[in-house]
Amino acid sequence: MKIFQCQACEQPFHFETARCASCERRAGYDPDLEEVVTLTAADGTLRAFGEPGRRYRLCANAAHAACNWLIPADSPEVYCVACRHNRTVPDLSIPWNLTRWRAIETAKRRLFYSLLRMRLPLALRRDDPEGLAFDFLVDPAEAQMSGPAVLTGHDNGLITVNIAEADDVERERRRTLFGEPYRTLLGHFRHEIGHYFWNVLVRHDPSLAAFRAIFGDERADYGAALRRYYAEGPGQAWQEHFVSAYATAHPWEDFAETWAHYLHIVDTLETASSFGLRMQPKLRPGLAATMDFDPHHAPDLGRLIEAWLPLTFAMNSLNRSMGQPDLYPFRLTPAVIGKLSFVHDRIHARTDASGTVAGTLKAVIAGLRTPIAPPRSA
Template identity: 45%
Template sequence: MKYFECAQCQQQIFFLDSRCQHCHAPIGFVATERDMGTFQKKSETVWQAQNTAYKNHDYKPCYNYSHYQVCNWMIPLSSDEDYCESCQLTTVIPNLEMQDAIVYWRRLEEAKRRFLYLAQRMYMMPQPKKTPDDRFGLSYEFLMPMDGKPVLTGHANGVITLNAIEADVVYRETTRVNMGENYRTLLGHFRHESGHYYLNIMQFLQPELMDEFRQYFGDERQSYSEALKRHYEYGAPKDWQERFISTYATSHPWEDWAETWAHYLHIMETLETAYYAGLRVDGNGTTLASMSFKECPIGGQDFEHILENWITLTFNLNALNRSMGLEDAYPFKLTETVKDKLRFIHRHVLDKVFK
């Protein structure tokens, strides 16, 4: 993620904040400018931007910003919309009368906005789903389990459903351990499910890519239900780490794509953050290359250099975490087979499949 600074005091501000931690000026994300804006309040509904590029332009806070503090995005004052580009995508929220529901909703929206930031940076910003038959629109439903009925996180026809209880840290960590996963986050859920959504778009817009897709991920036309049943009954193949990014990726080509897609997004945003931070890491001169940047990773032409940087960065992140007695920050192995899948994704994102 890019680094942002307060237009009033020039201190760093963060993407999810609603107030500068240094000078306490109100701030918010302006999607049309792809920037965190600093504002002077003329009234509760009219905020004047202080940033040079759009100074004195008037904005209003998203309805969910001003009423529930679960959002921090701004809308041009001239717009007829009450909800920002992010909140328009959410069509169902948890029942706010339920205990902790608003906390869960806030955490879900924070993860969603971080996913959407990267989608916008990659020119893949989804639009709200207008009708059930809208092939390109996207909507989110955040549901709480009720009356003993579970909520299954998943995607179908442009609707992504998330189990809101996943926003409970204890529940999510318990589920991660019980399912034998080495990584489970809200942001990971958003990125994984977006993979299913974007695959549907790719299949419709450029069906000729599916032959190449099958070379890397397998034939997605096989029965999904039977593949999942087989996966949960027998588990992953013993050599799964040589060909897949995770055990779940072994269940079906759709899931292999979604898991690999999520990791591609992890790589892009994390390296973009390192790029804007000016980070550099010296390699050991033999097995570990030095990490340096000759271009922003997002939209970068040299994907081999991007992969080299990622290997060096994650090796050192894991080493630092271990020094603190923590689990690995990136507990995954990128084999050449997995890298080929990532190369396929990067190649066709650059070809503007989704733009």
């Protein structure tokens, strides 16, 4: 994520800023400019500060304090490019639903920031029966109604999210129940969108053969695979080949977990780059790194990994200094890097499945210094 500032007074902005804390001017995110824009009101319209020719309207969800994205004033759309994909939202007359939905929308917009920066295709459900859409639902038991529990998941472009995931206490309970070291709203979105993009970028693509060689055959019975995972767990030494325990359940889940991890890496590296971070510890050279590039458009995965490994070692060290668990409780082995390489190639539309993925993996591993495994939680 980039960092932003007010064009009027240079106050730093967070991505979610809707009004400048210093000069109190309204602000909003313009996805075309990829900037949080300072706004002025004139003649009944919102204009970009210093650029009166650039006119906007607020996304309709701004009325619920749930979105700060902007729409061109001459657009026929009511919702912004992110909120346009919502199919169902909870009953917002219930305050607790509204609070949780706002948190969900915050995470979803961060997801869309990355997807738009990467120029990934985002078909609307209204135009394509398998286009991307979101249902944000309340569990029937919570509403004292009968019916099956709401499960967060993906089905042919439709992503369903149980809004209880926005409750920190409930999410922590589920994190402990399922033995997940890393369970966040944004992580859920990045995982589920991975399933969507498997359909879009792999399912009917020549790279499908390479996918099966790297991740396994997705034609294996999915339901049986999940039952086996929940009954038996991930198996021994899974960390050598998978980015998470859940990734061992089925090739689809492996791809989705790897996809989410790739987005974690890219977004965090962009934040580090925006702050001009450099790693220059008084240790061996392999821990040095400079964040001075745009990870969304890096031509090869090796550049990302060489910056990522020292950064995560530093982040974990800082957390431990504060008595906190590791911020990054994962290991990137050559096998996992190979899977990340496949995702990188799909995002950058490299379709030569016969050689590109294998060649990229070989180049990535050969170009790396000795891999650094970030410290893991006990």
